Amino acid sequence: MSEVKRVAILGSTGSIGTQTLEVIRQHPENFQVEVLTAQNNCDLLIKQALEFQPNAVVITNESKYQVVRDALIPHDIKVFAGPKALAQVVEMETIDVVLTALVGYAGLIPTVHAIKAGKQIALANKETLVVAGEIITQLAKEHAVNIYPVDSEHSAIFQCLVGEWHNPIEKIILTASGGPFRGKDREFLASVTKEQALKHPNWDMGAKITIDSASLMNKGLEVIEAKWLFGLTPEQIDVVVHPQSIIHSLVQFEDGSIKAQLGLPDMRIPIQFAMSYPERLKSDFERFDFLNYPNLTFEKPDLKTFRNLQLAFDALHKGGNAACLLNASNEVAVEAFLKDEIGFLQMSDLIEDAMNRVDFISHPSLSDYVSSDEEVRAISYELIKKYK
Ligand SMILES: NC(=O)C1=CN([C@@H]2O[C@H](COP(=O)(O)OP(=O)(O)OC[C@H]3O[C@@H](n4cnc5c(N)ncnc54)[C@H](OP(=O)(O)O)[C@@H]3O)[C@@H](O)[C@H]2O)C=CC1
Ligand SMILES: CC(=O)[C@@H](O)[C@H](O)COP(=O)(O)O
Numbered sequence: 001m002s003e004v005k006r007v008a009i010l011g012s013t014g015s016i017g018t019q020t021l022e023v024i025r026q027h028p029e030n031f032q033v034e035v036l037t038a039q040n041n042c043d044l045l046i047k048q049a050l051e052f053q054p055n056a057v058v059i060t061n062e063s064k065y066q067v068v069r070d071a072l073i074p075h076d077i078k079v080f081a082g083p084k085a086l087a088q089v090v091e092m093e094t095i096d097v098v099l100t101a102l103v104g105y106a107g108l109i110p111t112v113h114a115i116k117a118g119k120q121i122a123l124a125n126k127e128t129l130v131v132a133g134e135i136i137t138q139l140a141k142e143h144a145v146n147i148y149p150v151d152s153e154h155s156a157i158f159q160c161l162v163g164e165w166h167n168p169i170e171k172i173i174l175t176a177s178g179g180p181f182r183g184k185d186r187e188f189l190a191s192v193t194k195e196q197a198l199k200h201p202n203w204d205m206g207a208k209i210t211i212d213s214a215s216l217m218n219k220g221l222e223v224i225e226a227k228w229l230f231g232l233t234p235e236q237i238d239v240v241v242h243p244q245s246i247i248h249s250l251v252q253f254e255d256g257s258i259k260a261q262l263g264l265p266d267m268r269i270p271i272q273f274a275m276s277y278p279e280r281l282k283s284d285f286e287r288f289d290f291l292n293y294p295n296l297t298f299e300k301p302d303l304k305t306f307r308n309l310q311l312a313f314d315a316l317h318k319g320g321n322a323a324c325l326l327n328a329s330n331e332v333a334v335e336a337f338l339k340d341e342i343g344f345l346q347m348s349d350l351i352e353d354a355m356n357r358v359d360f361i362s363h364p365s366l367s368d369y370v371s372s373d374e375e376v377r378a379i380s381y382e383l384i385k386k387y388k
């Protein structure tokens with residue numbers, strides 16, 4: 001790479017954020033950290049800032065501001081607090097790439113600001129595209145901003161498409177691990193605990209996405225993310241369960257040829273590629289050996305047992321604010337499941353119920369998305385009281 005890329009990492013203390021810093025630590029000649037942000041974890045944020053010497057940090061929980069400021073101001077690092085600061089800091093002139101590694105709906109507004117400021121986006125926060133894919137992709141076009149996927153499946157598709165930009169996609173096949181409850185029935189799922197759900201078979205990730213993987217909502221969100229990233233119709237998106245998570249996804253072209261991207265489950269590869277594209281940088285990540293995986297297997301997803309994936313396909317077909325409603329009620333459902341307030345199967349009941357109680361908007365504006373999100377969250381919290 002000829003120029004050093006200056007990177008803002010939103011959510012630097014999480015699973016993706018810390019792995020992004022591992023990549024940057026390996027390539028100081030290619031990347032420089034400009035901004036780091038966290039919600040609560042001020043100890044790790046301070047430690048990261050002292051090591052990487054960013055221009056600025058943001059702690060969104062304002063009650064932690066004083067601690068972070070006292071630690072970093074003597075080192076000439078600017079310190080800001082609150083969600084508004086997150087949206088403003090991404091506009092800094094010294095940033096080239098914004099890597100969105102924060103979790104949930106909170107990723108939307110900072111990403112809108114970053115795109116409007118012309119920053120390239122390395123997108124891990126899939127919820128941004130699920131909530132407002134149409135607006136985000138349109139804004140990116142208007143501001144000549146590229147959105148590079150970090151999510152492993154979407155990175156796989158992107159990697160398959162390099163050199164194929166003029167060849168239409170017939171369809172894509174998103175692979176799903178099936179999560180810790182693959183093959184289980186509803187009777188079993190009725191009594192699973194959060195400890196069981198938090199044990200992903202192949203990936204070590206933050207709590208929210210791990211629960212989403214267990215319920216197959218993660219795959220549902222990824223189907224919607226794929227629609228917007230690659231401009232696909234719902235009919236062009238298939239899901240296949242591949243329990244080994246070695247084939248990260250596939251693209252089928254109009255001549256019938258299928259390309260796949262493979263590798264051990266290691267998020268540092270897609271993170272690095274999203275930041276280094278079009279170049280591939282050397283890495284010492286463990287290499288995949290076919291002889292250790294004599295059986296790569298494939299199954300049909302069970303949409304009747306794992307209803308969240310069906311709900312996501314329904315939202316995709318419906319369009320408008322449906323996926324925004326799905327996302328917000330799912331965030332509330334996951335939070336409630338993690339607090340033992342509702343059971344695993346009740347997450348789908350809650351999402352379906354809450355979505356049906358909010359008006360459908362066929363062509364939402366950004367402010368419609370904000371109010372749809374607020375409304376369905378409030379309804380979801382009310383419904384949880386009934387479910388308890
Ligand atoms: N982990 C993975 O392997 C993958 C993750 N993704 C996606 O990447 C995103 C991040 O996931 P992951 O790294 O697992 O999540 P984590 O929970 O591990 O990390 C989330 C990060 O965001 C911060 N954060 C949490 N809530 C807020 C908020 N409301 N406002 C601002 N910052 C906040 C956290 O700060 P603090 O530490 O202070 O709480 C933390 O830095 C998600 O959208 C996920 O779907 C996609 C593919 C793979
Ligand atoms: C690493 C990554 O991209 C996750 O989104 C992963 O795909 C989760 O696995 P499943 O949702 O397929 O279980």
Ligand SMILES: [Mn+2]
Nearest residue numbers: 151152153222
């Ligand atoms: Mn994924």
